[in-house]
Amino acid sequence: MSSDRKPKFRSAEWFGRTDRDGFVYRSWVKNRGVPHDQFDGRPVIGICNTFSELAPCNSHFRTLAEHVKHGVLEAGGFPLEFPVMSLGESLLRPTAMLFRNLASMDVEESIRANPIDGVVLLFGCDKTTPALLMGAASCDLPAIGVSGGPMLSGKFRGQDIGSGTGVWQMSEDVRAGKMPLEDFFEAESCMHRSHGHCMTMGTASTMASMVEALGMGLPGNAAIPAVDARRNVLARMAGRRIVEQVREDQRVSKVLTRAAFENAIMALAAIGGSTNAVIHLLAIAGRVGVPLELEDFDRLGSRLPCLVNLQPSGKYLMEDFYYAGGLPVVLRELAEAGVLREDALTVNGRTIGDNVARAECYNREVIFPYAKPFKPAAGIAVLKGNLAPDGAVIKPSAATPALLKHRGRAVVFEDIDDFHARVDDENLDIDETCVMVLKNCGPKGYPGMAETGNMPLPPKVLRKGITDMVRVSDARMSGTAYGTVVLHSAPEAAAGGPLAFVRNGDTIELDVEQRRLHLEVSEAELAQRKSEWKGPPQHLGRGYYKLYVDHVTQANRGADFDFLVGRSGAAVPRDNH
Numbered sequence: 001m002s003s004d005r006k007p008k009f010r011s012a013e014w015f016g017r018t019d020r021d022g023f024v025y026r027s028w029v030k031n032r033g034v035p036h037d038q039f040d041g042r043p044v045i046g047i048c049n050t051f052s053e054l055a056p057c058n059s060h061f062r063t064l065a066e067h068v069k070h071g072v073l074e075a076g077g078f079p080l081e082f083p084v085m086s087l088g089e090s091l092l093r094p095t096a097m098l099f100r101n102l103a104s105m106d107v108e109e110s111i112r113a114n115p116i117d118g119v120v121l122l123f124g125c126d127k128t129t130p131a132l133l134m135g136a137a138s139c140d141l142p143a144i145g146v147s148g149g150p151m152l153s154g155k156f157r158g159q160d161i162g163s164g165t166g167v168w169q170m171s172e173d174v175r176a177g178k179m180p181l182e183d184f185f186e187a188e189s190c191m192h193r194s195h196g197h198c199m200t201m202g203t204a205s206t207m208a209s210m211v212e213a214l215g216m217g218l219p220g221n222a223a224i225p226a227v228d229a230r231r232n233v234l235a236r237m238a239g240r241r242i243v244e245q246v247r248e249d250q251r252v253s254k255v256l257t258r259a260a261f262e263n264a265i266m267a268l269a270a271i272g273g274s275t276n277a278v279i280h281l282l283a284i285a286g287r288v289g290v291p292l293e294l295e296d297f298d299r300l301g302s303r304l305p306c307l308v309n310l311q312p313s314g315k316y317l318m319e320d321f322y323y324a325g326g327l328p329v330v331l332r333e334l335a336e337a338g339v340l341r342e343d344a345l346t347v348n349g350r351t352i353g354d355n356v357a358r359a360e361c362y363n364r365e366v367i368f369p370y371a372k373p374f375k376p377a378a379g380i381a382v383l384k385g386n387l388a389p390d391g392a393v394i395k396p397s398a399a400t401p402a403l404l405k406h407r408g409r410a411v412v413f414e415d416i417d418d419f420h421a422r423v424d425d426e427n428l429d430i431d432e433t434c435v436m437v438l439k440n441c442g443p444k445g446y447p448g449m450a451e452t453g454n455m456p457l458p459p460k461v462l463r464k465g466i467t468d469m470v471r472v473s474d475a476r477m478s479g480t481a482y483g484t485v486v487l488h489s490a491p492e493a494a495a496g497g498p499l500a501f502v503r504n505g506d507t508i509e510l511d512v513e514q515r516r517l518h519l520e521v522s523e524a525e526l527a528q529r530k531s532e533w534k535g536p537p538q539h540l541g542r543g544y545y546k547l548y549v550d551h552v553t554q555a556n557r558g559a560d561f562d563f564l565v566g567r568s569g570a571a572v573p574r575d576n577h
């Protein structure tokens, strides 16, 4: 090592030194057999790994990381893999969303505090994707995302069954007495039969698509199945590319521009993606400093058609989507319709327009043309009114068209425990014309804003063959779920939002065409109710729960922590050297 070598990359502050500290930095890393020539000033690439057996969707990530490493080495970089908190949607309680911001802090501080010049982000299960993007955006080093890929299609007695979506359907059948428990148990083994994340167009697949639409992943990132060899090739190519990104100083902020977010919003509409993406995109934009409002989703996306016939809005699964051509086909349709911001830069150094210019569709049953879409005007709609002054969202493509304009009597559940205690009660005063209202499931109220918004219907309604009712809450909904479900009402009930003051028997009006969510109660009466309101009890007065409840923002601001909004860059604030 030359003593007069000029540091070129950030990592040289550690590995390029000739003093005692340089000895320490290099010597400890050598303990696993790293040759001295790896410290010659080449880019050091962090591989940010969310592997965990407690996050089953990410349990193949050791292998994926090895493929990334091959790519980094081939391109002349020095790979260093590191773990961050992983968030498994299926096991974490009370909800993985509670920990998204915590994981993002882990990512941000792990990158900043270490000798990393660029980072490959390995994510899969729902919250791992936004958590890693948020953390990386706040550091603003070169970064590239690699999703773990969806599972193979579920197969049960000759039928395709989709993650989540199939569970919701079958559990309703069990509750209605139409499916025996033995069949329900058998379906468990048939649904998730390979590595990968949920293979419906749920939140994980939606966010993997957002990574590609934002330009933060290589073309094909969204849909290649986890167990397809081409997923490993994509990981390897990402490993090669991140080394070039470092050499080009292609930072996150050069990719995550306003144009990139606009493309993501349009892609979200065109894939019939999860409402959770609204919250995550708002949070990611907040980290990188791009102005993005809830209303942008309605303005840019709601009139766009859904092109993709995938569960939960349609029939097929992510494996079918990949074989049909995947997200590049959808983006090409948007480009040819003249709506895509084609000039947006992507991580491979090309524009998104260039990336998708030659995309071909191989199955028009799965990906429809823009001119003859699967569903018209299917993007997420943003509702306003005295029940959601700061907005609420609904996914019309997953709703019953006849219910998109509806007036009904409110049946109110004060929180999720109240809901569970009473929904199966045969004496519950409810029928299919009512509006089910669930309070205190927002960011502060649950806390963590659980996916409880798609409340299961009461058995006595289900037995009539009714499969949908209007439901209103401050909660989120699983991306694999469906129904006429109004979500993310802001401000939430626990923060004193108007949802807190709804009472049984009130009339609620939903008019999606007019973007209206209205509680037919006078201002004076609402003010009276507010004066009597005491608020829900605090869940826990210490630790991370307290930090979360004290600092989480509302859904219309991405439910990030107020003190995490923005970016600090990669400089170590107080370096003792």
Ligand code: FES
Pocket (backbone or CB within 6 Å): 057, 088, 089, 090, 124, 125, 126, 163, 197, 198, 202, 204
């Ligand atoms: Fe991980 Fe669905 S449980 S993506």
